[in-house]
Amino acid sequence: MSTFEYAMPDNPTILIVDDEEDVRELVGSNLRRAGMRVVEAADGLQGILFARSQMPNVVVLDVMMPGRDGLQVCAELRADEVTKDIPVLMLTAKGQTSDRIAGLERGADDYLAKPFSPRELVLRVQALLRRAIVSKEAGALKEGPFELDLAGVKLTIDGAHVDLTLLEFKLVHLLVSRKGAVVDRDTILREVWGYADNVRTRTLDTHVKRLREKLGAHADWIQTSRGFGYVFKAPAQA
Amino acid sequence: MSTFEYAMPDNPTILIVDDEEDVRELVGSNLRRAGMRVVEAADGLQGILFARSQMPNVVVLDVMMPGRDGLQVCAELRADEVTKDIPVLMLTAKGQTSDRIAGLERGADDYLAKPFSPRELVLRVQALLRRAIVSKEAGALKEGPFELDLAGVKLTIDGAHVDLTLLEFKLVHLLVSRKGAVVDRDTILREVWGYADNVRTRTLDTHVKRLREKLGAHADWIQTSRGFGYVFKAPAQA
DNA sequence: GAGAAGAGTGACGAACTCGTCACGCGCGCC
DNA sequence: GGCGCGCGTGACGAGTTCGTCACTCTTCTC
Structure with missing residues (x-):
């Protein structure tokens, strides 16, 4: 049984929002290696600004951040007409079901607990991109x-x-x-x-x-x- | 901060494919309570037939099944022009990252490990339905x-x-x-x-x-x- | 095999769509 | 203010679209 293959959008833009530089570097390098363009934001406010100005294909968003946390950022993205449809994948510490539920209730599309396999992260981002492809082709x-x-x-x-x-x-x-x-x-x-x-x-x-x-x-x-x-x-x- | 709210499609159809009747019953009753129409298939082959004839909005698919397992079913759905775009959420035993990766590689959109919170299941199905709404609105x-x-x-x-x-x-x-x-x-x-x-x-x-x-x-x-x-x-x- | 019902077919005609023309109105420039 | 040009307007007619009718063909049931 061969591995399933979907076509990817050309050079999709992924916005990573995380205050920890090493996580941004880990996620970023893996996504770049998978052929994606990566934009990094070091806090929630910067993440919101970049989402509006860059209109990324997917946002990878850490929950635990000082100032505006990931749940707040997600809620704000969803409340904004410009960014409301951008797929969001949330990263969290080895949290409880209740944390994941809180994120899904605020409009997140997916969840991944740290520490995670870089391969799984890439595949989940790709799954979200696939949904965007289906959306684009609706016309x-x-x-x-x-x-x-x-x-x-x-x-x-x-x-x-x-x-x-x-x-x-x-x-x-x-x-x-x-x-x-x-x-x-x-x-x-x-x-x-x-x-x-x-x-x-x-x-x-x-x-x-x-x-x-x-x-x-x-x-x-x-x-x-x-x-x-x-x-x-x-x-x-x- | 209020909980994020998306409109749902009218009476979406969810296909549950699982050989265990108690799982089908647990999943089915929770989805019905959330306003969804539920169709059940007791094995992989029946699941594929129902996916083609009913064109559900989401397929909830167990990995561990005798005969055709969930990975095979997912691969077959993706290979079929009629069913290739149906979102698939996979259920598994408390498996390893490698199992999730295998499913994602075969085109699954999401993964949930048993035992799971019924609330989380409903929210994940709703997240997949939301993506379908965005798709519908492109026209x-x-x-x-x-x-x-x-x-x-x-x-x-x-x-x-x-x-x-x-x-x-x-x-x-x-x-x-x-x-x-x-x-x-x-x-x-x-x-x-x-x-x-x-x-x-x-x-x-x-x-x-x-x-x-x-x-x-x-x-x-x-x-x-x-x-x-x-x-x-x-x-x-x- | 016979008969009934459903679908295919060609033709007709009413209604609609569309482009053009000529005149009038409005705007901008000198 | 006068003139020229661009746009608005009403009307006409050619061509197209669409629904219906009646006949024929095909399929299914008894």
Whole structure:
């Protein structure tokens, strides 16, 4: 069984907030070795300022700090519209469950107790980065040869633009976003056309036909589930 | 300092995969009490089947199971296009760092060692759900009274739906996404209409007029910068 | 195999979308 | 203040989109 591999963002920025220089150095060098750009803040206030100005991809945040502690910093990041969505991984002494709960309640995404394996730290940061990737891709959808650009209301298949009407785009978007699952007729009519349930109409059939015509050789990615609805999935092999 | 609060998705679905019925019951009752819908699978294979058919919001997955263990299940979920993005939280016996590392390497998002606090479990599931919320919101844009749903190609103003043509939607989307910045005519024509630079046309003027008509009382959010283009910004006060 | 039901298909026409034109209004410069 | 230019406006018409209809084909059940 091979190790799972995700693509990483190019040179992600990680902000380390810890008053202990040796911890910053340990964490920093390991993250740099893993291909990340590291910014260091020596206290909570500096951490908040850097989070706002640098917009890092992940914040690694020590709980025990003089002045503003990690719990306070996390709460402030979450309360600020600019930084509220930045993933936060908290470092703590070999603390109790109650400490971890306090952090999670303040919006932390993950927790790691000192002393920790540098390898585990890197992997946890990478797991948080993966979630950010999924988030970034929400404005686009790629399945098989199909690529939907939601902002531009554009479909391309194997790199070639396919000219769709708005209704056709909504239809293929619904089916692609539920790839592999049969979407029943009432659901399609409700979500694409805004119809109530149990409406008798042939317009869906007509639009599926028109969409398939435009998909050309890839028409068979949209398959009929008789008596139920339609499903977007790869054609069976010959 | 008050506890941080995030909105939760309506009735999220959590899939629990564990061969021990008492663990499934403990985890399940706590998640249900927290407002979540719970699906249970008694072994790895059933877990994979349910993940595909139910598309849960989070999978809670035990490592130690006869037959297909949690590491294998996680790897298979990640290898499958349909389930690859579902967040996975792994449960293990009081294991070593090396076990956690193996799970993270196979694509798990989080880890919790038995015995665990039910409160901590709920919070960690909620943290994973929050990440899913951020992901869902990437397809929306909100500025002042304007809300654009990119996936649905829908504009609402102060909660009221505004019926736009595709071109009008693209136009308002471009302006809103650059809120406060003047977008010059050539840029608008290029990005919305696909025209080359220096095209002489009045169609933009006409469409801005039509869009303003549809915006009614909010027409003055779209302002003319004479000789340059248009800008989306809050109207000056009287 | 027969019949019923569901989906595919081609064609029609109403409604909508979009670009252009010509006139009028407003702004900025001399 | 006058003039020129840019933008607003109403109207027109070509082209497109969309829903419906009727016929045909396919699938499923008895």
